[in-house]
Amino acid sequence: MFAEIITVGDELLTGNTVNSNSAHIAKKLTERGYLVKRITTVGDDVEDIRSVILESLNRKPDVLIISGGLGPTHDDVTMVAVAKALGKELVLCEKCLEEIKEFYERLYREGLIDDPTLNDARKKMAYLPKGAIPLKNSVGAAPGAYIEYRGTKIFVLPGMPREMKAMLEEEVLPRIGSKKFVQKKYLAEITDESKLAPILEETIKIFDVKIHSSPKGFGKFIGIIIFAQDEDTIKKAVEFMKSKGIEFREGW
Amino acid sequence: MFAEIITVGDELLTGNTVNSNSAHIAKKLTERGYLVKRITTVGDDVEDIRSVILESLNRKPDVLIISGGLGPTHDDVTMVAVAKALGKELVLCEKCLEEIKEFYERLYREGLIDDPTLNDARKKMAYLPKGAIPLKNSVGAAPGAYIEYRGTKIFVLPGMPREMKAMLEEEVLPRIGSKKFVQKKYLAEITDESKLAPILEETIKIFDVKIHSSPKGFGKFIGIIIFAQDEDTIKKAVEFMKSKGIEFREGW
Numbered sequence: 259m260f261a262e263i264i265t266v267g268d269e270l271l272t273g274n275t276v277n278s279n280s281a282h283i284a285k286k287l288t289e290r291g292y293l294v295k296r297i298t299t300v301g302d303d304v305e306d307i308r309s310v311i312l313e314s315l316n317r318k319p320d321v322l323i324i325s326g327g328l329g330p331t332h333d334d335v336t337m338v339a340v341a342k343a344l345g346k347e348l349v350l351c352e353k354c355l356e357e358i359k360e361f362y363e364r365l366y367r368e369g370l371i372d373d374p375t376l377n378d379a380r381k382k383m384a385y386l387p388k389g390a391i392p393l394k395n396s397v398g399a400a401p402g403a404y405i406e407y408r409g410t411k412i413f414v415l416p417g418m419p420r421e422m423k424a425m426l427e428e429e430v431l432p433r434i435g436s437k438k439f440v441q442k443k444y445l446a447e448i449t450d451e452s453k454l455a456p457i458l459e460e461t462i463k464i465f466d467v468k469i470h471s472s473p474k475g476f477g478k479f480i481g482i483i484i485f486a487q488d489e490d491t492i493k494k495a496v497e498f499m500k501s502k503g504i505e506f507r508e509g510w
Numbered sequence: 511m512f513a514e515i516i517t518v519g520d521e522l523l524t525g526n527t528v529n530s531n532s533a534h535i536a537k538k539l540t541e542r543g544y545l546v547k548r549i550t551t552v553g554d555d556v557e558d559i560r561s562v563i564l565e566s567l568n569r570k571p572d573v574l575i576i577s578g579g580l581g582p583t584h585d586d587v588t589m590v591a592v593a594k595a596l597g598k599e600l601v602l603c604e605k606c607l608e609e610i611k612e613f614y615e616r617l618y619r620e621g622l623i624d625d626p627t628l629n630d631a632r633k634k635m636a637y638l639p640k641g642a643i644p645l646k647n648s649v650g651a652a653p654g655a656y657i658e659y660r661g662t663k664i665f666v667l668p669g670m671p672r673e674m675k676a677m678l679e680e681e682v683l684p685r686i687g688s689k690k691f692v693q694k695k696y697l698a699e700i701t702d703e704s705k706l707a708p709i710l711e712e713t714i715k716i717f718d719v720k721i722h723s724s725p726k727g728f729g730k731f732i733g734i735i736i737f738a739q740d741e742d743t744i745k746k747a748v749e750f751m752k753s754k755g756i757e758f759r760e761g762w
Contacts, residue, residue: 271540272693274533281527441524453625453631483520
């Protein structure tokens with residue numbers, strides 16, 4: 259099972275925002291057993307978003323998560339691009355409109371905004387690609403969308419981290435299975451990463467594991483992440499490496 | 511002028527590391543006047559890296575920066591992938607080998623490693639695609655590479671942030687021109703982003719500016735980034751928006 263992530267936003271391409279969303283999504287997908295093969299970031303441009311969605315769908319991922327660009331401003335164009343990529347029109351989701359209305363009325367009652375009117379910018383958020391299942395936004399205005407398309411489960415989420423995280427947890431994860439892929443972090447005590455290389459190579463040949471190592475400076479410790487189907491396999495791989503003279507500490 | 515960034519590393523795809531490198535590179539490129547159109551992250555896999563490089567080159571960016579996967583371990587395969595993508599072989603850079611040797615000897619003298627020997631894993635880092643100009647790594651072992659390919663300036667940099675940043679500053683930026691693109695951040699005082707939308711739309715129609723807005727919660731302030739060729743254009747756009755009733759504060 260493999261997955262891809264697309265994050266949308268000019269602020270990511272100008273370096274004004276560090277893309278912590280993609281790391282969060284990647285982590286959650288990895289924990290569910292998905293191999294995230296690619297993360298792509300494009301700006302708030304219909305054609306760029308459309309292209310990157312089509313390219314991703316061509317690689318036939320089991321899951322494609324798109325985050326960002328669902329808000330009310332002029333540069334929030336992700337749903338338009340999703341609809342274009344899939345050859346569908348945008349249609350009004352009445353239930354979504356009702357929820358958006360309630361959301362702004364609540365903000366108004368709480369004194370957070372000075373006008374609860376559903377203007378065009380706010381209404382825009384209620385339009386989803388035809389046939390999409392709306393995803394509830396429990397902490398914000400813009401609903402997300404879930405679309406099954408030629409074997410790929412596509413989820414379109416907001417870009418504001420708080421909203422994205424809530425929708426991922428409540429609406430996405432329950433729809434993509436429960437199988438877990440185990441990953442464990444270790445600190446290897448060895449004075450240089452390059453000395454570790456031959457031992458890691460031997461280990462991945464013998465055991466069904468994937469290993470990532472990253473130097474923590476050029477000091478005594480090297481960070482190791484071991485991935486496997488179960489903890490037992492990881493344990494065996496670690497025992498093997500210990501027998502080759504590497505000392506391990508769990509966690510970083 | 512447009513640019514693309516490719517970051518390489520399994521740790522980015524599992525969510526174990528937040529991709530701050532791409533934000534740093536994007537910011538520096540934006541400041542030099544480049545429009546960063548796409549950032550792609552792939553894992554430590556020769557075929558995946560090769561594919562993403564070829565796809566990027568097909569879009570003919572003026573600058574392509576690739577970061578990550580130059581170290582001595584088994585999963586550092588970026589130079590192999592770059593060579594494959596460009597149809598070049600990897601050849602030994604004698605000067606690089608000498609510098610790598612000196613680097614490990616210095617670490618040894620400083621007591622940071624227990625063996626200064628140039629083993630295969632360390633030697634590997636001295637192989638660059640044929641014709642590449644080596645980029646000096648002033649704070650680490652692995653050299654980078656600079657290759658001009660059919661109109662695209664390709665820079666291959668390490669993934670360790672400290673090394674990437676030093677090489678970007680010392681070896682990349684001086685090679686890609688000095689033209690500056692101005693970006694300024696403002697806080698707009700308005701109670702909801704959706705009310706701002708029509709004013710922003712009018713502004714980008716009249717002035718040669720790009721505007722990104724991002725809600726700071728649903729409170730009083732909305733973050734605005736305005737991009738233009740010069741500060742004067744930004745000032746005029748801001749004055750126009752003020753005349754429409756938006757209050758601004760500089761910075762966030």
